[in-house]
Amino acid sequence: MPELPEVETTVRGIAPFLIGRKFSSVTVNQPSLRWPIPPDFSQRLENEICVSVIRRAKYLLIETETTKILSHLGMSGSFRLVDPQTPLKTHDHVQIQVGDLELRYHDPRRFGCLLWADSERARQLIDNLGPEPLSDVFCGEWLYRQSKRRHIAVKSFIMTNAVVVGVGNIYASESLFLAGIHPARQANRISQARYNDLAAQVKKVLACAIEAGGTTLRDFVNGQGEPGYFQQTLSVYGRDGDPCKKCHHAIGSRTIAGRNSYFCPRCQS
DNA sequence: ATCGGGACCTGCTTGC
DNA sequence: TGCAAGCAGGTCCCGA
Numbered sequence: 001m002p003e004l005p006e007v008e009t010t011v012r013g014i015a016p017f018l019i020g021r022k023f024s025s026v027t028v029n030q031p032s033l034r035w036p037i038p039p040d041f042s043q044r045l046e047n048e049i050c051v052s053v054i055r056r057a058k059y060l061l062i063e064t065e066t067t068k069i070l071s072h073l074g075m076s077g078s079f080r081l082v083d084p085q086t087p088l089k090t091h092d093h094v095q096i097q098v099g100d101l102e103l104r105y106h107d108p109r110r111f112g113c114l115l116w117a118d119s120e121r122a123r124q125l126i127d128n129l130g131p132e133p134l135s136d137v138f139c140g141e142w143l144y145r146q147s148k149r150r151h152i153a154v155k156s157f158i159m160t161n162a163v164v165v166g167v168g169n170i171y172a173s174e175s176l177f178l179a180g181i182h183p184a185r186q187a188n189r190i191s192q193a194r195y196n197d198l199a200a201q202v203k204k205v206l207a208c209a210i211e212a213g214g215t216t217l218r219d220f221v222n223g224q225g226e227p228g229y230f231q232q233t234l235s236v237y238g239r240d241g242d243p244c245k246k247c248h249h250a251i252g253s254r255t256i257a258g259r260n261s262y263f264c265p266r267c268q269s
Numbered sequence: 270a271t272c273g274g275g276a277c278c279t280g281c282t283t284g285c
Numbered sequence: 286t287g288c289a290a291g292c293a294g295g296t297c298c299c300g301a
Binding site: 152156258 | 270271272273274275277278279280
């Protein structure tokens with residue numbers, strides 16, 4: 001799934017084509033996502049003018065003059081803009097006509113969601129989110145303070161949304177490698193100096209990925225339907241057994257809190 | 270309060 | 286070649 005850079009790339013890709021335009025017709029082909037698409041979705045959205053498209057954590061917020069949608073792409077979701085004549089693909093669950101284009105939500109695994117942002121469910125999802133990784137609030141001192149009495153592995157810690165949003169499995173492994181911290185190290189056993197470095201690496205790796213247009217793994221397609229290409233620059237993720245780019249020792253992998261984790265056993269401690 | 274694991278789905282890869 | 290098991294980038298929710 002799309003991690004934060006993919007969501008950011010999607011927002012940047014679709015926003016210019018939506019803002020100031022009318023959603024002239026809305027069709028829900030499959031309402032059964034992680035939570036059902038609200039039954040009044042099409043009716044309430046039709047003929048609305050889009051006023052903003054922004055990202056918060058890995059959520060997209062699409063606002064019109066009278067309402068706002070909260071969407072998450074789950075593990076396999078994507079939005080793309082196509083010519084309305086383009087044949088539907090399997091798992092194109094929602095179609096929104098906007099100007100002479102059509103915005104389609106596509107999601108094979110249906111772990112994503114489309115909700116009204118003011119619904120109780122949506123509030124629950126966004127109310128307890130931690131700081132954005134690229135904001136000034138997120139820094140080594142913040143991480144160090146949050147890590148007190150946290151016994152979980154540092155990798156799980158930085159993937160916790162209340163600590164910092166938008167750090168998924170790929171970028172957790174990548175930033176820990178760049179900071180030289182072993183992913184299984186207990187969160188409360190790391191100095192502030194090391195957290196300073198880690199925060200800096202998280203910012204760097206996410207900013208680079210956004211710059212590159214997002215990582216493309218199997219399911220991501222950006223707003224124009226073109227793949228990103230950041231996967232070529234990954235240092236450890238998915239490189240089990242390959243040589244470390246710093247020391248040439250073999251990259252290792254292990255499961256941490258149920259997630260595959262990649263690291264260099266020599267460079268990370 | 271904190272933590273790990275199951276659950277939600279489909280599709281691709283792998284191994285028999 | 287065919288089939289079934291295993292696994293995938295997220296994250297909520299439950300039970301320990």
